[in-house]
Amino acid sequence: MADNKKADYILPGRAESYWLATTPESSYPPLSGDIHIDVAILGGGIVGITTAFLLKEAGLSSVAVIEADRIIKGVTGHTTAKVTSQHGLIYDRLISKFGKEQAQQYADSNQAAIEKIASIISSKGIDCDFVRMPAYVYASSEESIVNIRNEVDAAQSLGLPASFESDLPLPFKTYGAVLFGNQAQFHPRKYLCALAKEIEGDGCHIFEKTRALKLEGDGPIKIITNKGIIKANKVIQATHFPIHDKPGLLFQRLYQSRSYALGVRIEEPFPQGMFISAEEPIRSLRSQPARESELIIVSGDGHRTGEGNEIDHYQNLEKWIRSIYPVNSIDYHWSTQDVISVDHVPYIGQITSGNENLYIATGFRKWGMTTGTAAAMILTDMILGKSNPWEEVYNPSRFKPLESAKTFFSQVAEATKGLVGERIIPTHENASQILPGEGAIVKIEGERVAAYRDEAGVLHTLDPSCKHMGCIVSWNSAEKTWDCPCHGSRYSATGKVIKSPAVYSLSEKKVRE
Template sequence: MANQKEFDYILPGRAESYWLATTPESNYPALHGDIHVDIAIIGGGIVGLTTAYLLKEAGFSSIAVIEAGHILRGVTGHTTAKVTSQHHLIYDRLISKFGKRQAQQYAESNQAAIEKIDSIVNSRQIDCDFVRKPAYVYAGSGDSTGKIQKEVQAARQLGLPASFEEKLPLPFETYGAVRFSNQAQFHPTKYLNALTGEIHGDGCHIFEKTRALKIEGENPTTVTTDKGTVTAQKVIQATHYPIHDKPGMFFQRLYQSRSYVLGIRIRDPFPDGMFINAEEPARSLRSQRTDGGELVLVTGEGHRTGEEENETVHYQNLEKWVRSIYSVDSVDYRWSTQDTISVDHVPYIGRLTSDNDNIFLATGFKKWGMTTGTVAAMIITDMILGRSNPWEEVYDPSRFKPVESAKTLISQAIEATKGLVGDRILPTHKEASDIAPGGGAIVKIEGERVAAYRDQNGTLHTLDPSCKHMGCIVSWNDAERTWDCPCHGSRYNATGEVIHSPAVYGLSEKKVKK
């Protein structure tokens, strides 16, 4: 097990998202006691805050946003912040599996989300580095050229600003690309921090350090938190992965994936555009203007949450790849992010179930949450206002596409079963004494499986490794020093406190002889 110095050597750069490093941490109050509001929104990321902003703008004066930690410190604060309707190679598949009409809804809604963000930035004069850029998916090998050409054809059928490009301004060979013109990128926390100033006050609230624990009842609905209750006519789950996931069986229809980001400085100017390859492993590139010059964000190495024992290798792979194509002056930042993916790769946005008019959710954005999260806010706002929305059908959480979903549902069930019985997460040390400071592992002590972490002072913390969501066995993430669940993606810090839902309670302490 690596010690602290080895960790610092293996993982270069500051261990923080650039977005969070360059915006101040918020300081909204926690909930104290019980309140009644018209709208309760669980989650303080792009979906929750944009929805609160749009609803208040539409005339609602009693809204509560509930955030377990600090707003924007979750998935939204760890994005690569592309504002684009180009979601990898999606449109040819959407036409094939969903039909042209619903593929059109997906295309139009994400184009509209770009314009909505642009409109808000301009109307509120928000300084958030919003800039229009072309977005490219390129073929990294000749085998992918045909897929690129099909995607161009499909996207153009749907009226998207797509074209085929033979050559790209990248320092390695490519084999054609689909280009979407007039897309965008921005600084997400600067943008959303500006919206919070419009939300909080005049009967509307943002409550931080207030964890939602359960949702009960209809008309009204009560959200029980660790600081009191919020009773509302409408409740919106904007928690990335819904904490209330049994109605609708979302735990069977979602899984979570991790990917990695390096923020680097290179010697040559970065070309105009945002780039991602068509193959696996993913390699995504975009630049960001900073006070210290241009920062290039290098992203990729995705894998299912909790399935790997050595996650430091993903940062190493990204660094090795980018150094092979650019002269790198420094690696300034590193961070990881988590994405929720639906079985048919289209988000679930709308009513929790078809017969529930009071609880809404937005989840499954895959890796494109800046636009689809904004789409979610627009759709749910229309639903609450009783307005017809032209895109809600394709995102309906009650949908089921047998051809597209069946194989993934079976795979999801198999993965969850492995996590429940712990087949994949075998003890990695014979003795807890093998764990060095800063390290963790699943070990066996007195015949029982234990999640053990040794802090920098040498104290061993021992936890029950059963995830509080549905009892799967967590695994140790050596890159982030967290406990990650391989079944549904819950994550906990080294001492067992919840980082990512669907779990809402921390891992239990397990008393053992040390």
Template sequence: MRARRRVSGSYWVETAPGPPPRPPLAQDLDVDVAVIGAGIAGLCTAWELTRAGLGVAVLEARRVAEGVTGHTTAKLTALHTLIYDTLRRTRDTEAARLYARSQSEAIERAEELVDELEIDCDWERRSAYTYVRDPGRVDEVRAEAEAAREAGLPAKFLTEIPLPFPVAGAVRVADQAQFHPRRFLLALTADLVERGGQLYEHTLVDGLREGEPCRVTTQSGATVRARHVVVATHYPVFDRALLFTRLAPRRELVIAGPVDAGLDPDGMYITPEENTRSVRTAPYGEDGRRLLIVTGEHFTPGTGDTPDRFDRLSAWAREHFPGVDLTLPWATQDIDPTDTVPMVGLLHPGARNTYVATGFGGWGMSGGIMAGRLLTALITGRDCPWQELYDPRRLRTAVRQAPALLKAQAEVARHFVGDRLRPAPPVESIAPGDGAVIRSGTDRLAVHRDDEGALHVLSARCPHLGCLVAFNAAERTWECPCHGSRFSTDGGLLQGPATRPLPRREL
């Protein structure tokens, strides 16, 4: 595989195309709960609420489980790199215990649904590992193993693991899981609709007025009146509590290809070293082979040379798994909270019936299932042991993590100001398949030259908060480095928090 080839859809989307698109919302609607977003968090929330007897409508801007959830590596584990020692130090051991319990119960809930709905989604139980190769970082892993055990996980510290290269130290938690996320969610969606839930695709939400009832408006003009509203759009499209100051977008690259079963390392692996490396395999074909999935090279959207990053990730995979045919490149996006823990609960301090689920930090599979159960408990008036842990309105921990928050906002400010001062290249220098932001008078234009040489010209200002977008050459998209909104080369909205496309312009 040449990493510079154009990146397409993920393996999960390509192998589970799903039913024909569901129609967009065309008329006003009254429901108990409106769920905005049909990724794993939104769909699990909608399914749990429907099962609890509420009338639910899911509004999805594109297709079900084709966004972030459709591009994940799909690991279901409670071992989230080095989180337990962090929680023990920045909060307390009880917070770590509640985190471990909530994530572990999410895995068990997923298996319950696989069995109950008889979902064919390549469900497998596997051990999860966090490892380091640098001897200077062994103490970090040893501390994580200790903290994870204190939190209630069956964690062990090891110096040898089944990877095809030596490690200095690792923590292992057995009996975790992996699956095909889109097949899982398509089955959940079918059951949701059968139970009376409503689902509308290609329905872009652009307004929210809180009240009793709340009113959700869409770009088609239709309005949904709902007693409760859940914003599950990965990065919140509505931010009534300045959550964007406590969230940072992170993009990661994925490469995959078939390998002989003998090269399967039999587990799910991640290291914080080498700009992240994550490894696992999945069933592939009828001949017993496995699909090797390698993730890493994380970066802020709109920064860095993405094709070169694909080259580095491919070289790493070939070095450690000789003979792998890397034919499937794609990319995914995560949202990191500045204080480590996802934000799931009431949208802002004054909210009474609006909720949010965001900031899963790369662990959205267990986090999304957990969010569905937590939000259902809150909406139906039941207590949940970990609702305070995930409460988006928390301020004490946000203050403790002030350095991380300030660092994230300094990065946003640097792009907002610095990108406007950067010299702009001439249009003639843009090669076919590439793009650049150029200057036109006092304006900045996003210009892409397609493979035939035609120019596509857009405003370079992100409609969210006005940062300048940058071109991702591998995926051929425009990306906002401030908050992660993404757009196609014709300006179409691919990913929020923006709710409008990039306007067309003329040279």
């Protein structure tokens, strides 16, 4: 009976993030022919747009953002948009594993990022629902109280606006929280679309629908795209997961995690604040002003990309929010995918000491609004030849054995499973069992096939080997995509690449149905 209920579950609301649903899609042109520029930025999310904006503000007259799809439509367009230096329970661990000096750099950079966003909004007069708001990490169990108090002590020692709060305005039992005062929330697309308008023109460009395929050379760097060749003196990869990583260290030190969100309207006013649980599964809450009434963004239930049943995670969130609030409607549902480093700190800076013209920014661990802005500030200083006080903690060449070793070897083991397809068990004996709108890995004549039957009944059969490193993809039943469990590449139901690090689509595979 339980299985039947799951099979009958209908995803609630519109299948789109609120941020995308309430802003017009951009329409910048693709690259047309070959060009030579000073700085090329791959990726049109918060890092790419903010960095290009800051570089142009600093006087650079030849900067280009290159985006495979439309800008601010990927991870940044699916965020919860909390503008905070409170990133879960992180500061006690940072002091322990990185030391007080580097923990201070992390704290200072994220606090500075909040103020940088506020300053840009004020100076440019951007209407983006920016509002100051307290941020809480709450304990759902008595066992977490010690961790909460340790985090308060660690954050206070770094000068952060932290305190212990015992009385939370939430309709369920909690056991105390870390409170960060004077944090913020906003509408990320309204903010970044305004910045994008400042970038375009006077020798600076935004090229959409232009996919970078590979990088060659080291000065100038040649970017081979599907629309032409770009030569750039300096290149920043802000592509979520890098498409170019030599000598290949970052692919072993990064993994991708999917999480889920619902846009909910409830019968009562939501309390002032942004809230997130200290324990797994993560439960996050924040409000957002909307037309008819306030929208509550409920998010969490994360898992490694390519694993689990995505529909179950939406169902878990819906069940939870209905258990704590009277729900009038669920208007939106969406998922997102975040890159996480093995030591939980982003990689920002030069990839290796061997190529001083190639930079990276990734691994934001679901906190990209502030760390992405900090990345833009750091990279801007580096490109302008200035020293930055925070760059050491984010150095991509670092390796912290005490913090990284266990997760590093776990990541290698998980990627190995994906390479041999150990976690992918064929769910159908033959393709004829696949219904319209469904996809599955099937075994035909002894070989795995990624098979999808469209609504018209046409069967599409693909080689399930990811074009990045050959891992076996899995079917995402909620978004109707093929997802790679190794490094998070994603493909449409018919095999078109939609998310890096893969840059080529899945190959067709002819079979007998």
